[in-house]
Amino acid sequence: MALSKKQMITLFTNLVRADRFDKMFYARMLQGKLIGFYHPGEGAIAPGVAAASFLNDDDNLSPHHRAHGMAHNLSKGIDLKYYLAEHTGKETGCCKGRSAFHFSFPEKKVYMMSGFIGYNFAPVVGWGFAAKRRGQKQVVMNCSGDGSYGQGRAHESMLFAKTMNLPIIYWCENNGMAIHSSIEDMHPTKDISSLAKGFDMPAIIVDGQDVFACAEVALKAIKRARDGKGPTFVECKTLRFKEHDMGTKDLKGYRARKAEELDPMREREPVLLATKRVLKDGILTQTQIDAIGAKADEEVAAAEKFADESEIATPTVEELMAAVYAPNA
Ligand SMILES: Cc1ncc(C[n+]2csc(CCOP(=O)(O)OP(=O)(O)O)c2C)c(N)n1
Ligand SMILES: [Mg+2]
Numbered sequence: 001m002a003l004s005k006k007q008m009i010t011l012f013t014n015l016v017r018a019d020r021f022d023k024m025f026y027a028r029m030l031q032g033k034l035i036g037f038y039h040p041g042e043g044a045i046a047p048g049v050a051a052a053s054f055l056n057d058d059d060n061l062s063p064h065h066r067a068h069g070m071a072h073n074l075s076k077g078i079d080l081k082y083y084l085a086e087h088t089g090k091e092t093g094c095c096k097g098r099s100a101f102h103f104s105f106p107e108k109k110v111y112m113m114s115g116f117i118g119y120n121f122a123p124v125v126g127w128g129f130a131a132k133r134r135g136q137k138q139v140v141m142n143c144s145g146d147g148s149y150g151q152g153r154a155h156e157s158m159l160f161a162k163t164m165n166l167p168i169i170y171w172c173e174n175n176g177m178a179i180h181s182s183i184e185d186m187h188p189t190k191d192i193s194s195l196a197k198g199f200d201m202p203a204i205i206v207d208g209q210d211v212f213a214c215a216e217v218a219l220k221a222i223k224r225a226r227d228g229k230g231p232t233f234v235e236c237k238t239l240r241f242k243e244h245d246m247g248t249k250d251l252k253g254y255r256a257r258k259a260e261e262l263d264p265m266r267e268r269e270p271v272l273l274a275t276k277r278v279l280k281d282g283i284l285t286q287t288q289i290d291a292i293g294a295k296a297d298e299e300v301a302a303a304e305k306f307a308d309e310s311e312i313a314t315p316t317v318e319e320l321m322a323a324v325y326a327p328n329a
Contacts, residue, residue, distance in 0.1 A: 003212055003219075007054070008283050011211050012274050013292050014053050018045040018071035019271050020296040021080055024304065025068070025087070029246050035089045036100035041067020043209075043241035046270035047173045048072040050214030050236075051141050054222065058136075060109045060127040062120040064143040064173050066240075068101055069113055072143060078105050081303035090310035097313030098323065117178075118151030120144055125157050128166030128231075139225045141218075143171040146192050147178025155195070158231070162199040167225035169218070170196070170233040173208065175240040180251040196233035208238030209268040212277060239265045 003011070022041040029038040041048075048071030052061055061076055063069030068087075074080050086093030087100055094103050104111050111123070124142040131138035148154060149172065161168045172192050176183045183192075196203035202224075206217045214236055221232035241262065243250035250257050278284040284292075 003215060005283055007215065008212060008278060008281075010053055011049060011215050012278050012284065012289075013296075014049045014071070014075045015046060015211050015271055015274055016292050017074055017296045017299060018049055018067065020293075020300045021070045021074065021303075022067045024300045025070070025084075026242075026246070028304075034087050036087065037245050037247065039066055039068060039245045040242040041071060043239040043265060043269060044173065044175055045071040046211040046274075047171065047208045047214050047236035047238055048143065049075045050211050050218045051143050051169075051171050052076040053215065054219055055139065055141055058109060059138055059222075060111075060124070060131075060140040062124055062140075062142045062144070063110065063113065064145055064171075065101075065113060065117075066145065066173065066175070069103075069110075073105065073108075073110060076108050076110060078108050078110065080299075081306040084303045085307040085310050088307045088310075089313055090307055091313045092306070092310040093313070096315070096323075098315065098320070118144065118148040118153055120148070121151065121153040121157035124168055125160050125166065128161060128168045129164060132164070132166055137226050138167065139222050140166070140168045141171055141222075142168055143173060145178065146172060146174040146176065146183055146187070147181075149192050149195060150178075150186060158195070158199045158201060158233075161231040162201050165228070165230040167228070168231045169221045169225060170201075170231060171218075171221075172233070172235045173238055174235050175208075175238045177240055177244070177252065179244045179248070180253060182252055185253070191235060193233050193235035201231050201233050203233040203235065205235045205237065208236030209270050209273055210277075211270055211274050239268060241265055241269075 025038050026040050028034045044066050052072040052075035063072035082094040086095055086103055089097045091097055102113050120142055124140050128140045174192050193203035193205055204217050207213050217234050221234055224232055
């Protein structure tokens with residue numbers, strides 16, 4: 001499915017925006033201007049942009065935690081100033097500054113980023129089942145890393161989704177690592193998508209550094225799901241340029257990852273690759289590319305101003321408790 005010029009510009013713009021937000025979060029974390037923690041997205045933002053750029057508002061999205069889901073969320077149309085405000089503990093944050101990283105944007109059908117890897121596999125089945133029962137043409141985009149597929153619930157989820165023919169896309173952002181463990185030590189086959197075979201689910205492997213290739217696959221899987229043809233497994237082979245999360249050493253097993261390993265990865269940086277492609281195909285000129293970058297910088301600066309000028313959240317105990325679901329309390 002060839003992409004239109006308009007679709008390519010959307011993807012390129014969202015990729016640049018995601019990159020700028022990731023860099024701003026990284027810098028602010030170093031400056032002590034974010035609460036919680038940060039899982040840097042550098043090298044790994046293309047799959048998230050591709051997964052979410054062409055979803056409808058009422059499609060469900062479960063974002064991956066890398067770059068704290070920012071690539072996914074901004075591509076789904078979420079204004080990240082409310083997320084930065086959340087991450088700085090401000091009352092104007094999307095969850096009133098109570099959640100930091102564990103956000104929700106219910107109005108865009110993005111519910112919760114849990115601290116529990118693989119949490120997503122149960123709710124996505126519920127969303128998919130609900131959409132099917134109501135006869136809606138909604139799609140569920142379920143994004144997570146290679147590490148999450150070690151969870152038993154991933155397998156239960158795929159079994160249920162295939163058996164019930166649910167409109168779910170299992171979108172695996174495989175960077176070959178889970179914190180310090182490499183995939184070779186955690187998974188018996190080279191490709192995580194080999195799991196799909198056991199459920200008779202179609203599986204596609206795609207270059208996760210190439211936002212356009214990922215989007216072509218996403219559009220195919222979305223159409224399949226919307227047409228009632230059931231779940232698809234997509235494995236985006238991506239890379240992690242930086243440490244798992246800021247403050248944790250960048251180890252593979254017990255040894256530090258070395259420049260010999262990291263430097264060649266940088267040649268496959270997604271914005272770099274996308275820039276080369278749009279220039280080569282005559283989709284954008286260098287002047288237009290510069291304008292997209294400048295606009296993204298303005299958006300980031302406006303988000304920082306909004307967050308910095310917002311009131312710090314100071315909820316009372318009653319206000320905090322009002323947001324807790326405790327039916328028998
Ligand atoms: C149930 C559970 N086990 C372990 C952890 C600790 N943990 C946090 S992130 C992570 C690795 C996730 O790896 P992956 O899914 O491949 O995503 P990546 O960070 O590589 O993008 C682990 C093990 C957790 N949060 N939840
Ligand atoms: Mg991983």
